[in-house]
Amino acid sequence: MNTAGGPVIVFDGVCALCSRWVRFLLRFDHRGRYRFAAMQGVQGRALLQEHGLDPDDPLSFLLVEQGRAWSDTDAIVQVLAGLGGAWRLARLxxxxxRTWRDRAYRTLARNRYRWFGRHDVCALPAPGQVGRFLD
Structure with missing residues (x-):
């Protein structure tokens, strides 16, 4: 899968928390650096499979950038730091x-629908943001 157009974040498109995360990134990614692919879409699913993650049991968050992939909390830290400015402090x-961070992340991921809710379908991006979504 070609991710040459910039870093791609693969997220759970029906997860309410994940959708809020994407809206947060769209708000603070002033440079328009990140693109997004719902794991329920063809490209998101392909990226998960390509990087050894099960698209049918999506407990991982994935960032793909310049041929490298990060998952879980490493991906979250990388994304936040990539926003620039004070967000770079996320590297701390x-x-x-990592085992502690990822254990906390996995607990959140396993319970995300119960704690934050689930949408019946992936949310549609605003008209001005459509180009940042792969499918």
Whole structure:
């Protein structure tokens, strides 16, 4: 899958928390750096499979950039730092052992529908943001 157009974030398009995360990134990604692919879409599913993640049991958050892939909390830290400015301080989260960070993330991921809700369908992007979504 070609991700040459910039970093791609694969997210759960029916997860209410994940949709809020994408809206947060659209608001603070002033440079328009990130593109998005719902894991329920063809391209999102392909990226998950390409990087060894199960698209039918999506407990991982994925960032693909310049041929490299990050998942879970490493992906979250990388995305936040990529926003620039004060967001670069998110790199300090790497001081917390990855096993601890990822354990907390997995707990959140397993319970995200119960705690935050689920949409019946993927939310549609605003007209001015359509070009940032792969499918």
């Amino acid at each position: 989260l790497r001081l917390v052992p």
